[in-house]
Amino acid sequence: MKELTDRVRQTARKLLDGQQVDLVLGWEKGPEPFRSQPVFIREPEEAEQLVFDEFCIHNLSTFLLDYRDGQEKIGIFVKGCDSRGVVRLIEDNQFLRERLYIIGIGCPGMKDPLAAARAASGLNGTEENEGLAAKCRECMYPNPVLYDELIGDEQPPHLEGERFAQVKKLEGMSAEERWQFFSDMFSRCIRCYACRNVCVACNCRRCIFDETRPQWVGRETNLMDNIGYHVIRAMHVAGRCVECGECERVCPVGIPLMLLNRKLIKDVNELFGPYEASLKLEEEASPPLSVYRPDDPDNFL
Amino acid sequence: MKVLVKDKINTALNRLAENSQVYVPVHREGGSRFAPWPTVPGDELALDSLNTMFSPKEVVLPQTEKMYTFAARGQSVEIKETGEERKERVVFGVRACDSKAIAALDEVFLTRGYEDGFYKARREPLIIIGKACTQPGPNCFCSAMGVDPLEPDPVDVIIYDLGDAYGWEPRSERGQKLTQSLGDILADRDFQKPSAGEFQLQVDINGLPEKLAGMFEHPLWEELAEPCMNCGICTYLCPSCYCFDIQVKNRGTEGYRFRCWDSCMYPEYTMMAGGHNPRGSKHERFRNRFLHKLEFFQERYGTSLCTGCGRCIVACPQGINIVSIIKRLQEVELDVR
Ligand code: SF4
Ligand code: SF4
Ligand code: SF4
Ligand code: SF4
Ligand code: SF4
Numbered sequence: 330m331k332e333l334t335d336r337v338r339q340t341a342r343k344l345l346d347g348q349q350v351d352l353v354l355g356w357e358k359g360p361e362p363f364r365s366q367p368v369f370i371r372e373p374e375e376a377e378q379l380v381f382d383e384f385c386i387h388n389l390s391t392f393l394l395d396y397r398d399g400q401e402k403i404g405i406f407v408k409g410c411d412s413r414g415v416v417r418l419i420e421d422n423q424f425l426r427e428r429l430y431i432i433g434i435g436c437p438g439m440k441d442p443l444a445a446a447r448a449a450s451g452l453n454g455t456e457e458n459e460g461l462a463a464k465c466r467e468c469m470y471p472n473p474v475l476y477d478e479l480i481g482d483e484q485p486p487h488l489e490g491e492r493f494a495q496v497k498k499l500e501g502m503s504a505e506e507r508w509q510f511f512s513d514m515f516s517r518c519i520r521c522y523a524c525r526n527v528c529v530a531c532n533c534r535r536c537i538f539d540e541t542r543p544q545w546v547g548r549e550t551n552l553m554d555n556i557g558y559h560v561i562r563a564m565h566v567a568g569r570c571v572e573c574g575e576c577e578r579v580c581p582v583g584i585p586l587m588l589l590n591r592k593l594i595k596d597v598n599e600l601f602g603p604y605e606a607s608l609k610l611e612e613e614a615s616p617p618l619s620v621y622r623p624d625d626p627d628n629f630l
Numbered sequence: 631m632k633v634l635v636k637d638k639i640n641t642a643l644n645r646l647a648e649n650s651q652v653y654v655p656v657h658r659e660g661g662s663r664f665a666p667w668p669t670v671p672g673d674e675l676a677l678d679s680l681n682t683m684f685s686p687k688e689v690v691l692p693q694t695e696k697m698y699t700f701a702a703r704g705q706s707v708e709i710k711e712t713g714e715e716r717k718e719r720v721v722f723g724v725r726a727c728d729s730k731a732i733a734a735l736d737e738v739f740l741t742r743g744y745e746d747g748f749y750k751a752r753r754e755p756l757i758i759i760g761k762a763c764t765q766p767g768p769n770c771f772c773s774a775m776g777v778d779p780l781e782p783d784p785v786d787v788i789i790y791d792l793g794d795a796y797g798w799e800p801r802s803e804r805g806q807k808l809t810q811s812l813g814d815i816l817a818d819r820d821f822q823k824p825s826a827g828e829f830q831l832q833v834d835i836n837g838l839p840e841k842l843a844g845m846f847e848h849p850l851w852e853e854l855a856e857p858c859m860n861c862g863i864c865t866y867l868c869p870s871c872y873c874f875d876i877q878v879k880n881r882g883t884e885g886y887r888f889r890c891w892d893s894c895m896y897p898e899y900t901m902m903a904g905g906h907n908p909r910g911s912k913h914e915r916f917r918n919r920f921l922h923k924l925e926f927f928q929e930r931y932g933t934s935l936c937t938g939c940g941r942c943i944v945a946c947p948q949g950i951n952i953v954s955i956i957k958r959l960q961e962v963e964l965d966v967r
Contacts, residue, residue, distance in 0.1 A: 359949045359951065359954070360951060360953075360954060361768075364949050365949075366857060366948060366949030366950075367856075367857040367948055367949075368857070369853075369856045369857070387947075387948065391859070392856075392857075395856075395912065442949065443945075443947055446769075446943075446944045446945075447683075447944060447945075449768055450680070450683075450767060450768065450769055450940070450944040451679060451680030451681075451767040451768070452661075452662060452679065452680055452681055452682065452683045452767070452941070452944060453657065453661060453662050453679065453683055517659075517660040519693065519866055521861055521862050521863050521866050521893075522861060522862070522896075523859070523861035523862075523863050523947060526859040526860060526861045527859055527861070527947060539896075539897065539898050541898065541901070544877075547877075547879060548694075548875065548877050548890050549694045549877075549879075549888060549890060550693045550694050550890065551694065578947070579861070579863075579947035581661065581683075581863050581866075581867065581945050582660035582661055583659065583660050583661070584660070
């Protein structure tokens with residue numbers, strides 16, 4: 330990884346030196362060895378701050394939303410999942426391809442600084458520090474799907490076993506069992522909306538959960554309001570979720586959000602597919618739930 | 631001197647639970663927290679872990695709290711208060727950082743000419759059994775924030791971990807009474823109070839509030855805020871963040887009003903009726919959190935609103951670290967004019 334860090338620094342310096350971009354999105358080291366964190370640099374000298382190591386798990390593409398109304402050209406480092414996030418934003422008309430210089434890095438799989446911090450904190454007793462992050466163990470597309478420049482080697486998919494195994498288990502439950510499962514899962518949500526804020530597919534300027542006139546979902550933390558939130562969130566990213574796993578990673582109470590996301594990925598696949606969101610940037614491409622076709626299946630109505 | 635032998639903790643907690651609602655730190659899937667004793671299946675008493683991921687503020691300021699119900703009856707309206715009964719309550723094992731946070735909440739909700747009835751109803755009958763902290767964790771910096779980890783305050787009793795037992799020291803009249811009620815469970819034994827361990831995390835807040843008063847427009851805020859995603863996890867986990875919103879739920883001719891935690895990190899928090907948002911940008915919201923913690927609260931109440939518990943450092947998904955931020959702020963050289 331040391332060489333990758335060097336390449337990352339060289340690339341950023343070159344882009345900023347040559348004024349090809351105004352700003353570079355990458356990762357830097359925090360105070361603890363397991364802390365890598367997003368950093369935003371504007372001067373060539375700052376390129377020395379950048380790193381690429383096994384903790385650079387954050388999907389930086391979501392941060393592009395902060396600059397969507399600006400003019401600046403942005404250099405962004407992307408792993409496989411992040412690059413699909415960038416495609417997501419372009420496809421959703423949230424960002425112009427021309428404003429981006431994308432540097433792809435084949436991703437060997439990351440560890441989660443957040444999980445490491447929790448494990449080291451002593452706040453949760455003896456928590457397992459999980460090794461390769463959950464989201465990376467399930468990753469099928471570690472190599473960037475969109476880039477101007479590629480550094481590092483191509484990587485094999487990290488997913489072992491079957492992609493939808495957990496979903497199938499869920500589908501196999503009786504209605505009562507499933508209700509119990511989801512009740513347990515959603516009742517612990519504290520409604521911080523971190524899962525929404527971190528999500529690149531959650532790119533609406535005005536989110537339904539921030540609407541107050543009318544207020545579509547109640548703000549109480551109880552099962553019904555929480556379910557309201559979760560069903561809407563999941564449906565709003567159905568067909569557009571890029572499976573980056575960030576929502577589940579950042580959830581402070583460990584809600585397995587990817588299970589619901591994957592259920593919808595599977596359904597979209599079966600009903601409208603085969604379909605894989607944001608695997609390549611195509612002119613005029615739209616996710617299945619954003620288009621109407623007379624022959625759309627409707628047997629679930 | 632009294633001690634509570636560890637074998638007898640359950641007995642002691644059971645005794646307390648006879649007349650009071652008792653809260654203890656527990657491990658639970660999704661994060662350790664303070665929860666009622668006796669514990670429900672899935673919760674496990676967690677007296678040995680450093681502290682809880684979720685702070686004990688829930689005991690005095692629950693995330694959602696019903697305030698009153700109303701119903702239209704013809705031309706009139708019937709209003710019923712839903713405040714809880716003022717039953718004695720005991721919270722067991724509160725650390726110094728968290729009791730300091732309760733002290734801050736007391737200032738906010740009980741002083742300066744207005745008493746918050748809902749807070750008071752939970753706080754007044756609350757007995758706090760504090761736990762002296764001898765092993766600061768990797769993210770603890772309470773001592774830097776003026777908190778003595780061995781002296782939780784306010785408390786009614788302090789317990790000291792002695793290995794096989796907890797040294798038991800009443801600190802208030804209510805603490806004395808509680809100690810008497812446990813007379814047959816506590817044992818007599820002399821003990822030496824343990825000393826505090828080393829802090830790995832140090833930071834100097836000398837002069838910071840005064841300095842921050844001149845930094846409202848400083849460009850550093852934009853840089854510091856850039857990685858923040860305004861998710862509010864830091865404020866929800868913080869033992870001393872106390873912001874709430876009041877909302878209403880209607881169904882036909884009936885409904886209720888409730889309050890629920892809110893956070894200055896959210897755009898909706900400052901949204902005005904006419905659609906204007908005085909804290910419209912991410913860095914303004916971010917700045918507010920730090921200024922409230924480190925400057926505004928100090929100006930109004932003479933103490934910091936950050937107690938150094940370190941939870942936000944652990945839980946921020948983007949690695950935003952209040953200690954690193956304080957250091958950056960302290961490094962800034964301001965023009966003296
Ligand atoms: S829903 Fe989760 S996995 Fe899907 S794009 Fe959003 S953050 Fe990534
Ligand atoms: S991040 Fe977790 S706790 Fe926060 S709103 Fe999402 S599911 Fe709920
Ligand atoms: S937890 Fe971190 S990212 Fe979330 S609002 Fe707080 S500082 Fe920002
Ligand atoms: S700001 Fe952070 S460290 Fe300070 S009291 Fe709140 S959670 Fe603890
Ligand atoms: S930091 Fe923000 S959420 Fe916390 S108490 Fe202050 S204003 Fe409220």
